[in-house]
Amino acid sequence: MSENYIEKWLNGELSEQEKLEFENSPEFESLKKLTSSIDKFKAPELNKEKEWQRIKGSIQERSHQETKKSVQWFPTFIKVAAAIALLVTAYIYFFSNNITTVSTSIAEKKTVVLPDSSIVILNSLSSISYNDNNWENQREVKMEGEALFTVRKGSKFEVEASSGKIKVLGTQFNVRERESLFEVICYEGLVQVNKDDEEVKLTPNKIFRSFGGDYSLDEKIGLTPHLATDESAFYSVPVKEVLNEFERQYEVNISVKDINLQQDFTGKFTHTDIDLALKSITVPLDISYEIEGEKVILTKK
Template sequence: MQENYLAKWLSGDLSEEDLAEFKKSDSYASYQRLKQVSDTLQAPDYNTDTVLEQLKKERIENTPKIVALNPYRNFLRVAAAIAILLVGSYFYFNSFNTSITTEVAERGEVLLPDNSEIFLNADSKISYSKKDWNQKRNVSLEGEAFFKVAKGKKFTVSTDQGTIAVLGTQFNVENRDGFFEVTCYEGLVRVIHNNKENMLPAGNTFLVINHKIVDAGQPNSTKPSWMNNESSFEATPLSFVFAELERQYKIDISLKNVDEKLLFTGSFSNTDLNTALKSISTPSRIKYKIEGDNVLFYAENMP
């Protein structure tokens, strides 16, 4: 994008051809949103004609600076517009959600404004609005997190596969591609999936695998196993087990003659890779080879 596109766009001097080119740039969408915010703001009254008249009375019109009155007036308009844009950008960017992300093989802990706690598993992200928190306790989740919610107004967790609503309780949500699981450890959780409401008392799990609701076992502890450095599964396709193994250890897994739909019940350690590989391969009757950060799983009858 040319450097003078922004000034010309703000002053309305861009040609149709330049405007079309400007709209193709990566920056245009951000500038457009900022301009919408700045349009709601008002700059102080500034009468350039009055100022110029005063300057004339002081005989400044005889100096070389007065030769370019119109360009100077255009410059003032652009400068004022940019100033308003900067003020608008301050309010705009400060209204953004707060986001916290964990990388592969990393965990995180978040303390919300109401002292609710969120524990993030590997490769997960939450976002929420600090500005509106007292009016609307809402968290957006990608990945997996354990929630310890302080009592108060309704607390909601939004995912692309469903919404979870509570008042004050403890629960775990896993929202991965093709996998959606909510487990209530304390209190009562309301899960809305495909516009249907499911009430989940403590000690129960709501599970959806590949868009199908499946029966899930009851949790045998007061918090999810991953918080105790283990990943546990109940009749779960191996494809999801392998995906979790990659997230916990930052490795790449490849398969040879292995049925990813094979159901796996068990757990693996999140702190010892060799132990984890044996915990998966032995009950699944498959073998593995490690080469650096790559792990190959293959069937026992493979040459």
């Protein structure tokens, strides 16, 4: 049997006569067995809808398993994060919020002993604040008003006012910050004053003063800490500042007539006797005074 017959049979192109002759030939039986075996290897028909449902179900099951695993470790993560947050909050509260503040009202003074036994005498209407727990690492005091500091020797000691910063190691000094006046007096040791871009180092009897934007450096021999003796002392300060301090100490209102409030005053007044205090101010300025209850009237002679 020729190969041409086989090819035509495979393509269905044999005539009836040729087909009859081919089916009676020995080659036909061999070809029939071969085609039967090949048919067994045909891929089954694909049911698209059924296969899609199978794949979709598999995806959903895998997603559920992954979610279950995520849910198992997520509570642990939450617990760890909460513990860390609690520790951080406790640390911040302990070291940042444990601030000690001491303040005075009008006509009041206080003596404050700091954690290292340094001493602060607060004048009236003044305040200081410091971190008691962190004091060993950072001796820093924030202040407003006026205070006398007697600092025990040790690490750096800083006083921060809104007008400037004072740095010392162990010394005694006075800081006055009232409205536009900023003044630092050194009694013992060495004091460093930082004001804006200025840095000045004060030795005993030196006074740094800033008033209305102008800086000055003076020296007065024999300076003594006035707050320690219940006094207010002034060195070339406008009269207006002196009278303001008088009002803070004696809780009175002062009215003036024909007095130049910008003239300089050098002197001091006591905090314990209002008449003696007024004489200490009025006699050098050649003015008279009159007390009417809680009001003091000053008049040029």
